[in-house]
Amino acid sequence: MRERLGIRAKRYALAIDTRRCIDCQACVVACKAENDVPPGRFRNRVKAETKGEFPYLSASFEPEQCHHCASPSCVRVCPTGASYQRTDGLVLVDGDDCIGCGYCIIACPYDARFFNEQTRIVDKCTMCAHRVDAGRPPACVETCPTRVRTFGDLEAKDGELHVLLATRRSQFKKHESGNGPQIYYLL
Amino acid sequence: MTRAGSHPGVSRRGFLQGAAIATAAGALVPSLGCARFLRRGNQAKAPARVVPTACEVCPNKCAVLAVTEGGRIRKLDPNPASPKSRGMLCARGNAAVKSVYDPDRVKQPLIRAGARGEGKWRTASWDEALDFTAERLQAIKDAHGPEAVVFSSTEGFQEEFFRNFGLAFGSPNLLRHPTLCLASVNLAYAMTFGTVPSFDLLNTDYVIMSGANRFESIITPDTMDLVEATMNRKAKLVYLDPRFTVTASKADEWYPIRPGTDFAFILALLHVIVGEERYDREFVTTRCLGFDELRAHLEPYTPEWAQGETEIPAADIARIARELADAAPRAAYYAGRRSSWYVNDFQMRRAQAILNAVIGSWDREGGIVPDSKIALGELLFMPWDDPVAPRVDEIDTLFPLAAQGDGIFLQARENVLAGTPYPVKGWMVYKQDPMNSLPDRGRTQQMLEQLDFVGVIDTQLSDTAWFADVVLPESTYLERLDPLHSLPGIWPVVVMRQQVVPPIHDTRPNLEIMQGLASRFGLSDYFDFTIEQWVEAQAEDLPVENPVEHLRQHGVFAAPGAPFYGSTRKPEHRFFTRTGKIELYSQRLADAGHDPLPVYTPPAQPPPGSFRMVLGRKATHTHAATTNNEWLAELTPGNDLWLNPQPALKLGIASGDLVEVSSRVGTVRLPARVTEEIRPDCVFMLHGFGKLSRALHRATGGASDADVLTTAMDRVSGNAAFHETFVTVKKVGVDRA
Numbered sequence: 001m002r003e004r005l006g007i008r009a010k011r012y013a014l015a016i017d018t019r020r021c022i023d024c025q026a027c028v029v030a031c032k033a034e035n036d037v038p039p040g041r042f043r044n045r046v047k048a049e050t051k052g053e054f055p056y057l058s059a060s061f062e063p064e065q066c067h068h069c070a071s072p073s074c075v076r077v078c079p080t081g082a083s084y085q086r087t088d089g090l091v092l093v094d095g096d097d098c099i100g101c102g103y104c105i106i107a108c109p110y111d112a113r114f115f116n117e118q119t120r121i122v123d124k125c126t127m128c129a130h131r132v133d134a135g136r137p138p139a140c141v142e143t144c145p146t147r148v149r150t151f152g153d154l155e156a157k158d159g160e161l162h163v164l165l166a167t168r169r170s171q172f173k174k175h176e177s178g179n180g181p182q183i184y185y186l187l
Numbered sequence: 188m189t190r191a192g193s194h195p196g197v198s199r200r201g202f203l204q205g206a207a208i209a210t211a212a213g214a215l216v217p218s219l220g221c222a223r224f225l226r227r228g229n230q231a232k233a234p235a236r237v238v239p240t241a242c243e244v245c246p247n248k249c250a251v252l253a254v255t256e257g258g259r260i261r262k263l264d265p266n267p268a269s270p271k272s273r274g275m276l277c278a279r280g281n282a283a284v285k286s287v288y289d290p291d292r293v294k295q296p297l298i299r300a301g302a303r304g305e306g307k308w309r310t311a312s313w314d315e316a317l318d319f320t321a322e323r324l325q326a327i328k329d330a331h332g333p334e335a336v337v338f339s340s341t342e343g344f345q346e347e348f349f350r351n352f353g354l355a356f357g358s359p360n361l362l363r364h365p366t367l368c369l370a371s372v373n374l375a376y377a378m379t380f381g382t383v384p385s386f387d388l389l390n391t392d393y394v395i396m397s398g399a400n401r402f403e404s405i406i407t408p409d410t411m412d413l414v415e416a417t418m419n420r421k422a423k424l425v426y427l428d429p430r431f432t433v434t435a436s437k438a439d440e441w442y443p444i445r446p447g448t449d450f451a452f453i454l455a456l457l458h459v460i461v462g463e464e465r466y467d468r469e470f471v472t473t474r475c476l477g478f479d480e481l482r483a484h485l486e487p488y489t490p491e492w493a494q495g496e497t498e499i500p501a502a503d504i505a506r507i508a509r510e511l512a513d514a515a516p517r518a519a520y521y522a523g524r525r526s527s528w529y530v531n532d533f534q535m536r537r538a539q540a541i542l543n544a545v546i547g548s549w550d551r552e553g554g555i556v557p558d559s560k561i562a563l564g565e566l567l568f569m570p571w572d573d574p575v576a577p578r579v580d581e582i583d584t585l586f587p588l589a590a591q592g593d594g595i596f597l598q599a600r601e602n603v604l605a606g607t608p609y610p611v612k613g614w615m616v617y618k619q620d621p622m623n624s625l626p627d628r629g630r631t632q633q634m635l636e637q638l639d640f641v642g643v644i645d646t647q648l649s650d651t652a653w654f655a656d657v658v659l660p661e662s663t664y665l666e667r668l669d670p671l672h673s674l675p676g677i678w679p680v681v682v683m684r685q686q687v688v689p690p691i692h693d694t695r696p697n698l699e700i701m702q703g704l705a706s707r708f709g710l711s712d713y714f715d716f717t718i719e720q721w722v723e724a725q726a727e728d729l730p731v732e733n734p735v736e737h738l739r740q741h742g743v744f745a746a747p748g749a750p751f752y753g754s755t756r757k758p759e760h761r762f763f764t765r766t767g768k769i770e771l772y773s774q775r776l777a778d779a780g781h782d783p784l785p786v787y788t789p790p791a792q793p794p795p796g797s798f799r800m801v802l803g804r805k806a807t808h809t810h811a812a813t814t815n816n817e818w819l820a821e822l823t824p825g826n827d828l829w830l831n832p833q834p835a836l837k838l839g840i841a842s843g844d845l846v847e848v849s850s851r852v853g854t855v856r857l858p859a860r861v862t863e864e865i866r867p868d869c870v871f872m873l874h875g876f877g878k879l880s881r882a883l884h885r886a887t888g889g890a891s892d893a894d895v896l897t898t899a900m901d902r903v904s905g906n907a908a909f910h911e912t913f914v915t916v917k918k919v920g921v922d923r924a
Contacts, residue, residue: 017418019418019437020414020418022402022403022410022414022433022437022806023403023433023806024277024278024402024403024405024806024807025278025806025807025822026275026276026277026278026280026281026806028278028822029278029279029281029282029818029819029822030276030278030281032281032818033261033262033263033281033282033284033818034262039817039821040821050431050436050862050863050864052863053863054431054443054831054832054833054863054864054865054866054867055431055441055443057431057435057436057441057863057864058436059431059433059436061433139262139264142264142265142274143264143265143275143276143277143281144275145273145275145276145277145405145407145410145411145414146275146410146411146414146415146418147411147414147415
């Protein structure tokens, strides 16, 4: 019944508590290791920014990766259908269909995609779909020393993610893109 | 091979998926699915093997689950079973795979073929390399006695075998890392409480921290617990550091304190807390010794006085003191684990310990807690005769209170260079890189060059190995079974480091290297065991069924139950000090000619036009050991000189300019980073770069702080004092990189 009504059985999303991020780069290296990301390329990054003048300073650290948007522009512009979205919300690239045209790289508001010179297809964060499907958290989530990321299913009403988003305020990055990003940055 | 979650409604993908399954099933169909198999690579291979082990990239010994596929390590995941590492693995731990498969590793024994430091080597068999080493050591022993060989090593699971070999060889000159690290902290707490406690940051409400940049210099579980405490429970963090570190950015209050005056800040806190009767009276009167002397001693150290020293407003100092006392016992002045800074470092740490004592945080939840430790068994083997000669570093007369077995590293180097009290001709180094970890690299190099023989055991050609006569390659930690280690703490744990893959090159675990050497000296009786027997004996008494099997399956054995607090607060508890009490006033210090209560001494100030060089860490590297790791080098490929815009403007330096940094012992060149994140009177460069070794191809960037750091030692512990160096900076060009 739920599926006939278009209600998703699952909707994976990520909450990021930037206050807890110490810019240690564990998520970045774990991702490289888990996903064989080629040298010089990254599926996730930590954006560090310092503001102010000595001694009045502030710094922010924002982990950044594919937002697995609800309405992903990368999927819309893909001429071959290689970029697609699973019913659980994860946005992936089907390597067999990707012709490497790079439209999606330009269309992504988050600069989350790159051309992988080794595989000759467009590469991006898969939210470690292979791990998620096996019931494990993405590598970046699992390895984080300070538990910055909370991964989960928005439809699981008792899940940690759902409770967190219900009880903490959050914001999206570049909400105006109309993509419906699904990384919730906690305030 | 199935890509789970594929939408069955999309026919094209369904078709392709079908093709993929056909290929995986072995049908010889030249389809797109074949290409997919190649592309997807190791995501689709046979089931993986998971081996629990313990990380060795830094001293935290985090629990790791190593995933192997086809005999190759594919990924290192955190092992949630360890209460110390709390289910995490940092960037360095994750990147360790790359160190195993690093083409720059030493793959077989090397014997020097050119001049020292020229980088000409010939490969040798193990027999040849061990024969060569033994002959050289024997020649030194015959001519000058066994004390003419120094054995230096850093913290590691197989360090014990190296030290045992040194002792069996007959040398008293065993040197360990603490005097390049935290010896001053350890000694200060030991002299006060009789032990070095842990800080219960998970349950704290108020933490003051001096320079122990816990969010970039990761210590488990402190780093994670401090985030939990400050971000989740809103515990307060007051942080002092001349540099705006990540920890500073996360602190509730950050004070860019005038370098070297933390001591004055602590004394002023004590002045307020004692003066306003905010201390734990009952605890101080029953458990501590010398409170009246302390009260009188603190009289001159007012917040107003401290303001002049520290540049922190007196009102803030008084307020912080009151807040700390109000939050106690769930409060502490965090000791940190960090190299010492000034020649009065011990006394500054003593003041911290005394502060923690009088606020009554001792052995309370959220306070400072004496470590628990799970007892391990011991394999009994034949004892050797103790070395007869005195130590070359003269520790027993110069630093009688310091840990005698660890030695005083810098004093040893200076004495070896001077040839006093007797000549030293050989140096065996295990898992250590003194060319980077000691200040004044020129003198370390001079010491290496004046010796008859230098042997290094390491996994890569470090800067020290670069100057060695023989390099004996140790297998990396993922290729060996190591002795068990019992990690003390509030949540004590025993960890096992077991072999994940067999050695991929012609390398050996250190025990086998030591056994190879011992057999050539007729010392085999002392090493007459296998690593398995050693581990078996250690594990024997663990309160768990089949302890070795348990550890092989889980990687760790954690003490059951929650931590307990307060057992050492009972009146019958005797502290491991001379008087059995917490010694605020220390007669032992007085007897040794030191201040029995911490007396403030102001730090030397940089001459006009000079800067103080401060040191620090970043979470992506461990000292100088990881700069060649592919993934870590990608994130932090080199270092630069942090310089405040104010002096930068005067010196005409912009970010990216090549600058020359000179101290009285050396000069280095590196790019400048003009930044607001540092005081105008300090400069900073990250440690571990500017390698001399040409065998580490990714670690060529930046400059080495060891080249410019000057030699200074804490007066009591002999710990190297790393913040006593003054440098001048000048622009020498526009950096093209």
